[in-house]
Amino acid sequence: MTREEPLLFTTYPELKETVPWIPLLTGIPTPIDRLENLEINLELNSEGRIYIKRDDIAHHIYGGNKLRKFEFIFGKAIDNKKTGMITIGGIGSNHCLACAIVAKELNMRCDLFLFPQPLTWHVQRSLLLYNHFGANLHFSNSFITLALKVLGFRLTHPKSHLMFPGGSLLFGLGSPIGTLGFVNAVFELKTQIDAGVIDEPDAIFVAGGSGGTAAGLVLGCKLLGLITKVHITAVSMDWIINKSNVIKNASKALKYLREHNDFVPDIAIQENDFEIIEGYLGSDYGVKTERGQRAIDLVMELEGNSSGFILETTYTGKAMAAMIDYCSQGENKSKKVLFWNTYNSNDLDQYLNQTDLNYKSLPKRFHRFYENNTFQCWQIKDCPEKEQCPAYLNHEYRCWRVKNCSEQDRKNCKAYRELRHNIHLENA
Ligand SMILES: Cc1ncc(COP(=O)(O)O)c(C=O)c1O
Secondary structure (H helix, E strand, O other): OOOOOOHHHHHOOHHHHHOOOOOOOOOOOOOEEEOHHHHHHOOOOOOOEEEEEOHHHOOOOOOOOHHHHHHHHHHHHHHOOOOEEEEEEEOOOHHHHHHHHHHHHOOOEEEEEEEOOOOOHHHHHHHHHHHHOOOEEEEOOOHHHHHHHHHHHHHHOOOEEEOOHHHOOEOOEOOOHHHHHHHHHHHHHHHHHHOOOOOOOOEEEEEEOOOHHHHHHHHHHHHOOOOOEEEEEEOOOOOOOOHHHHHHHHHHHHHHHHHHOOOOOOOOOOHHHEEEEOOOOOOOOOOOEHHHHHHHHHHHHHHOHHHOOOOOOOOHHHHHHHHHHHHHOHHHOOOEEEEEOOOOOOOOHHHHHHOOOOHHHOOHHHHHHOOOOOOOHHHHHOOOOHHHOOOOOOOOOOHHHHOOOOHHHHHHOHHHHHHHHHOOOEOO
16 A cells, blocks of 8 residues: 655654654545534634544544554564564453454454453444454453463564554553654644644643553644643543653653654653643543533534544543533633544444354353343344344444434333443543
8 A cells, every 4th residue: 555654754754764654544634623513512702613633534444543553563563574463452442453453454463462341332342343353362350460461472472563552651661653653643733734724723632541642642742833732631540641651651752753863853741741631531441421421422412423423431522521621611712622533433333243243253251241231222122123223233322312212212112221220420
């Protein structure tokens, strides 16, 4: 596949000779849309703007934030003659799904080391898809055992490259190369600002899981001298996403760039260059929260499915809730705000259908995540019309929101009566 080189290489041509990179993205520059209905709903004044960066369609199979990182990480693995990729994530990890899809596209082996997270249809769906895209699945309930399993596997499989969770640094360790994907993304944003597609934003809102995406955005904004401040909504535990780790990640990426090209300016990433917003996570990674779900419902109601993107409850719903709260404050009503959409919006149902939803094709230890665990109306009712139903295979629990069921419909629905007890929205 041919594609123009990253803008980072155009600006600093020496990087091209030494920094590994392969083209994976098929939809860049990703478009920037305006969320005008949300602007009206939040009563922004005439200067206020809310934009969304549509990374959800950065790739024809799997959009979202992963592949920007993978262009560099898989590039490095291939440069090092690796034929496989090992990575780590929760049982519903989008990072692991993206890894499985890209490894298959590149004809590489893929080994996913998975740890538990709150069980949802999204998790069940992810496991089926990892398997469909040919990944080998490993699991442990304990992080320590999982880490030992990864180390053992890595030693016995030297042709496989180990990518840390989220494709980021782990406690400051590892390679910062994935972060370059989001430094480059800011160079892409700058061309869109220069072309008048968007005003220079006062704030970018993004979800922070491992923090690599955000660290790249922070570094990119500072390198290009943008006024933009990155607001990182913490969606994982504070020992993972915190100021010190974001600074370490961004600084290590900068050091890497400067080692490969002295023209990259020597700047320091400081605490006041960005914000970390706490209070939206809930009690643990992956739990569904009131504010996150409310933000999803509001944006879907106002912008509708025609906007083409979807939000979810682990990452983007929480970041959207934080952005809505920010824009609702009087002093921010004239701000120009960009929501960086990190979640895939391409339809994966065609792949899911090919699995026949048959969890028994997964290794046996994963079957318990399906047995007696039902989250969707069509899982309960075995509805004869399910394939025509807009709720069929949807990601979220609340099928009656997708279908816009009336109160009366709900009262009559056996699935609704059973399912609503499976919905736990935390008060965060
Ligand atoms: C949809 C989505 N948004 C945001 C993130 C967080 O990205 P990062 O790990 O770079 O902080 C992830 C990570 O898996 C994700 O899946």
